[in-house]
Each structure stands twice: as structure tokens, then as C-alpha cells.
Amino acid sequence: MEGINQQDMVMRIEINMSVAVIVDVQERLFHYVQEHEHLAVNLITLIRGMQALKVPLLRTQQYTRGLGPTVRSVGEALDGVPVIEKISFSCCDEPAFMQALEATERRQVILAGIEAHVCILQTALDLSGGGYEPIVVWDCVSSRKEHDLVIALQRLQTEGIRVTTYESVLFELCRYAGNDPFREILSLVK
Numbered sequence: 810m811e812g813i814n815q816q817d818m819v820m821r822i823e824i825n826m827s828v829a830v831i832v833d834v835q836e837r838l839f840h841y842v843q844e845h846e847h848l849a850v851n852l853i854t855l856i857r858g859m860q861a862l863k864v865p866l867l868r869t870q871q872y873t874r875g876l877g878p879t880v881r882s883v884g885e886a887l888d889g890v891p892v893i894e895k896i897s898f899s900c901c902d903e904p905a906f907m908q909a910l911e912a913t914e915r916r917q918v919i920l921a922g923i924e925a926h927v928c929i930l931q932t933a934l935d936l937s938g939g940g941y942e943p944i945v946v947w948d949c950v951s952s953r954k955e956h957d958l959v960i961a962l963q964r965l966q967t968e969g970i971r972v973t974t975y976e977s978v979l980f981e982l983c984r985y986a987g988n989d990p991f992r993e994i995l996s997l998v999k
Contacts, residue, residue, distance in 0.1 A: 822944055822973075824982045828915040829859045831868040831887060832900060832922030832929055836877030842923050842951040843958060849882050851949045851975055854997050855921055856886040858979040861993040865913045869893045869900050871928065898928050901935035910941075917942045919978060921949035926961035933970045944971045946978060 834852060839845055859866055870879060870892050878884060879892070895903035900910075910918070918941050920929055929950050933943040945965055952958040966972055973981075979994045 820942075822917055822919070822971075822978055822981045824862055824864060824984070826915050827917040827919055827944075827982060828865045828867060828910065828913045829855070829919040829921065830900065830910075830932075831856065831866065831879075831883065831890075832920060832932065833869055833871040833876070833924075834880050834883045834922050835870055835873070836880055838876050838923060838953075839880045841953045843953070843955050844951060848923075848949065848951045849880060851946075852883050852921055853886045855946060855949050855975040855979070856883070857997050858975070858982075858994050859919075861990050861997070862979070862982050864919075864982065865915065866890045867893060867906070867909050867913075869895050869903070869906060869922075869928075871898075872896050899931035899935045900928070901932060901939060916940070917944060919944045919946060921946045921975075923950065924952040924957070925950040926952050926957040930961045930965060933965055934968060937968065937970055942971070944973060944978065946975050947972050948974050 868887050868890050873894055893906045893909060897903050900906045918936050920933055920943055922929060929945060933945055936943040947962060962972055976998050983991050983994050985991060
């Protein structure tokens, strides 16, 4: 592949390089974001798919005392995944998050949660600047205002950050049909 810069190549999302992060899906804010009921269903599908594929999961909560715990249905899907408390908007500004991320030894970071124009955006930008490959799951992020969500997704793409859907990322990680993970993913997305 002489003459092609590796950065110019389209790279796949690889199961052995990926970690998923569920960002700040908390009680006191969640019900104000766009399409929150649909978002909860999508997040749970993404989480269950990551579990089926054995992709490590991390989760954060922004100032739990003020915003409350993770929404119950999403929290139940994340049972056993410890909460990383933060007060910074970017997950990367929280040392406990960076320690947990580094411990996974994975460079592709699949991001989902709220709010797209604040915590997701800042985290993705910082991850990219820090040598990670953030991947934002479009149908698993939201904001209170629709225009904030739209502009955040546009900015992410302008900044070179990949945006995908939960179904696309799950099947890309799965790679092959006919095996147990594929059947589990298929049952989740039907």
C-alpha cells in the first residue's frame, strides 16, 4: 500500500480493540432529552450487544448527587459495571476514567449517552486528541434540544470522528453470521 497514508485508510471497528462507554444516562436529566424513551431502548440494545460480544463496558455519572443515578432500565442492563463518578464534562478529565480506559488496553472507544453537545462531544474530541479512536453511536446519544444534537453530530464528523448506528457497530464487531454472538445480536435488533 505504498503511497497511502494510514490515516487516509478507512479502518474497521475491531472487537479486540474496542471498549464501549455509556456516558451520564442519569435520572434528573434523562427525561428532558430528545426521544428519551427510544434512546433507552437503543442504549439497552447496544449494551446487551456489547455484552454478547464480550466488549468491555465503562460507565460514567456526572455529579450523581445533583443528577441522580443511572436511569433504572439502563442501570439494570449495566449491572456489575462500576460507576465512574465525574464532575468534568469530558470523561477524559476524570483520572479514574482514564485509568479504567487505559486498563482495557483498547484504542477504539464507542461512545453513547448524554448530552451529545456537551459530554459526548468533549469526550470524543479529547479521546481523538489523545490518540484514541472515538466512535459516536448516533442513535444512542441525545441532547435536550434537537438543534444541539444535530450541530454536535455535524461537528463530530467535521472533526474526523466516526459516527455510526448501534446496529451497524454491533454487526461490524460481530463480522460473521451463523455463530452464537451473531444470533444473539440478530435477536436484539429484530
